Amino acid sequence: MNDNINNALFVQGFIRMCDDGFNQGWHERNGGNLTYRIKPEEIEEVKSELKDDGEWFPIGTSVPGLAGEYFLVTGSGKYFRNVILDPWANIAIVKIDDNGEKYKIVYGLEKGGKPTSELPSHLMNHEVKKRVTNGEHRVIYHCHTTNVIALTFVLPLEDKVFTRELWEMATECPVVFPSGVGVVHWMVPGGRDIAVETSKLMEMYDVAIWAHHGIFCSGADFDLTFGLAHTVEKAAEILVKTLSMQNYKLQTIEPQEFRNLAKDFKVDIPEKFLYDKTTKYVINTVDTTENKSIIRKSFKMKLFEGMEDEYERRHNELWPEMKEMIHEYGGHNYSIFLDKETNILYGYIELENEEKWAKSADTEICRKWWDYMADIMETNPDNSPVSTDLKNVFFLK
Numbered sequence: 001m002n003d004n005i006n007n008a009l010f011v012q013g014f015i016r017m018c019d020d021g022f023n024q025g026w027h028e029r030n031g032g033n034l035t036y037r038i039k040p041e042e043i044e045e046v047k048s049e050l051k052d053d054g055e056w057f058p059i060g061t062s063v064p065g066l067a068g069e070y071f072l073v074t075g076s077g078k079y080f081r082n083v084i085l086d087p088w089a090n091i092a093i094v095k096i097d098d099n100g101e102k103y104k105i106v107y108g109l110e111k112g113g114k115p116t117s118e119l120p121s122h123l124m125n126h127e128v129k130k131r132v133t134n135g136e137h138r139v140i141y142h143c144h145t146t147n148v149i150a151l152t153f154v155l156p157l158e159d160k161v162f163t164r165e166l167w168e169m170a171t172e173c174p175v176v177f178p179s180g181v182g183v184v185h186w187m188v189p190g191g192r193d194i195a196v197e198t199s200k201l202m203e204m205y206d207v208a209i210w211a212h213h214g215i216f217c218s219g220a221d222f223d224l225t226f227g228l229a230h231t232v233e234k235a236a237e238i239l240v241k242t243l244s245m246q247n248y249k250l251q252t253i254e255p256q257e258f259r260n261l262a263k264d265f266k267v268d269i270p271e272k273f274l275y276d277k278t279t280k281y282v283i284n285t286v287d288t289t290e291n292k293s294i295i296r297k298s299f300k301m302k303l304f305e306g307m308e309d310e311y312e313r314r315h316n317e318l319w320p321e322m323k324e325m326i327h328e329y330g331g332h333n334y335s336i337f338l339d340k341e342t343n344i345l346y347g348y349i350e351l352e353n354e355e356k357w358a359k360s361a362d363t364e365i366c367r368k369w370w371d372y373m374a375d376i377m378e379t380n381p382d383n384s385p386v387s388t389d390l391k392n393v394f395f396l397k
């Protein structure tokens, strides 16, 4: 054991963060990983202890922006809870080659092993963050935060939904993560694909949520990065608790109040997160299930003969933008039934608001969908489907 390395502040900060994360319950078994881009002066301090005869291994992706850099990393399959007991069996210093294609271990992982399985994600995100923060960000942290994960099962997996819902949970949130949070749909961990998706988001955000998995965040130092993860998870915990009491909020922080907060705290918060929510998501400032009556609308349309399979196929592959638009304009539980004898299509949809829904017809995506469907069903001159409203004659809840 080498005192010179063990006493280095960046090593102590790293070990402490691993232990803090474990104590928060975010690192069951070998879950999670942490990497730190070591400063040149810190490497100087420990250089005499580093070995140079290690083997070069492919990173699995290319990070030319990190050529020649040194990183402190957790080991693949190692447990965060063991880092404090025996650091150098569980963590390592690695060096990146001059092309940003390979790495070698220059210290640590003394009992064998490899750097974290998420090394491609970490390094690609370090590369992005180094560029967009002019070298300020040095820490990338991935942890399995319980409450954030829980929310990925009940909230739409959209940046704007997660950002706004988390911001509303604690006044400090828009100040701690003013640029918001990004969301990555479920993906296989450990590879280049999830690394690419995450690094796209990290161009804009300091936090990416991995659906049904955890969070990924970036910061200038250990305190800021751990503090960021902690704040996001705390906000998520408050939301989970709130939703466990009832599925709506009686009151919350409103868009104008966020603008006032941003002004006083001198942070820029994008207007795209301050959208009008009253007709949108289930988790709403207005209770959509009790205080508001849902409008049940039914109508019929006509399909051309022989087009049944094609109509079904196109709907099975309904464009994600179209789904999102329908929800955004307050349409839910949309079903369409076909009478094979007459080729009549019966539609049923639940609406939050008729006027709002009427406006959906003016969206570009709706027009595009109509144009696309016009060859297989009866349409008006503007390609909208010929549709006749049906009268509701019975309802039992």
Ligand code: 2HA
Pocket: 030, 031, 032, 033, 077, 117, 118, 142, 189, 190
């Ligand atoms: O076990 O958390 O994402 C490490 C991980 C993989």
Ligand code: ZN
Pocket: 031, 032, 142, 143, 144, 189, 213, 214
């Ligand atoms: Zn993980």
